[in-house]
Amino acid sequence: AQSVTQLDSQVPVFEEAPVELRCNYSSSVSVYLFWYVQYPNQGLQLLLKYLSGSTLVKGINGFEAEFNKSQTSFHLRKPSVHISDTAEYFCTVSGSQGNLIFGKGTKLSVKP
Amino acid sequence: EAQVTQNPRYLITVTGKKLTVTCSQNMNHEYMSWYRQDPGLGLRQIYYSMNVEVTDKGDVPEGYKVSRKEKRNFPLILESPSPNQTSLYFCASSGKFRAHTEAFFGQGTRLTVV
Numbered sequence: 086a087q088s089v090t091q092l093d094s095q096v097p098v099f100e101e102a103p104v105e106l107r108c109n110y111s112s113s114v115s116v117y118l119f120w121y122v123q124y125p126n127q128g129l130q131l132l133l134k135y136l137s138g139s140t141l142v143k144g145i146n147g148f149e150a151e152f153n154k155s156q157t158s159f160h161l162r163k164p165s166v167h168i169s170d171t172a173e174y175f176c177t178v179s180g181s182q183g184n185l186i187f188g189k190g191t192k193l194s195v196k197p
Numbered sequence: 198e199a200q201v202t203q204n205p206r207y208l209i210t211v212t213g214k215k216l217t218v219t220c221s222q223n224m225n226h227e228y229m230s231w232y233r234q235d236p237g238l239g240l241r242q243i244y245y246s247m248n249v250e251v252t253d254k255g256d257v258p259e260g261y262k263v264s265r266k267e268k269r270n271f272p273l274i275l276e277s278p279s280p281n282q283t284s285l286y287f288c289a290s291s292g293k294f295r296a297h298t299e300a301f302f303g304q305g306t307r308l309t310v311v
Contacts, residue, residue, distance in 0.1 A: 094237070117297040119299075121302075126305075127304060127305075128201075128287060128302035128303050128304045128305055129240075129287065129289075129300075129302040130302070131299045131300070134299065136297060175239060175240070179297040184230065184242055184245060184255065185230075185240075185242070185289075185300055187232075187239040187240040187241075188239055189237060189238060189239040190239050
């Protein structure tokens, strides 16, 4: 069965600093991975996705993630964060039924 | 504009009073689903639908019903709400079942059952 573990529930960081949000997955089948972002009082929107091909995936708003099969990880990174990046981030794996299996979320708090 | 629309955004109700949360998408998507979001638990799938008249249970279906009579609509029904169903609910749609495509989410419905 597929599962997702987000290793940090909260990540505080200062503006313009780099950030990494960590995600490990477990899957016995082909892996399809996503990062979604939820801004305060809004729904979720897709940041980026890995379906196949290059292991370095670039998404919106300057975020990128690297798929590492040997370490079963899909960490999200941004070299320089802004206040507007304050949000909750969800690592997600596509299950064998095509459903989305979510991690418990990481709250990124960017401080001035 | 491609979107998933949920109504209402906020709802306070009393235990046992039946309610329906509507969800509509304008992207001709086959796959629709409902999730609930609770602090520290992430999003958990309640029910999903692979197409019209085809629905199935997700991870936490107890106390909920759904129907899919039209492709664009997927309402969530709470026949007898209880306080443990107080949560933030999201409807989502995507192109095809098992296609591993992007899911589009509604804005959410914050339900309080007292």
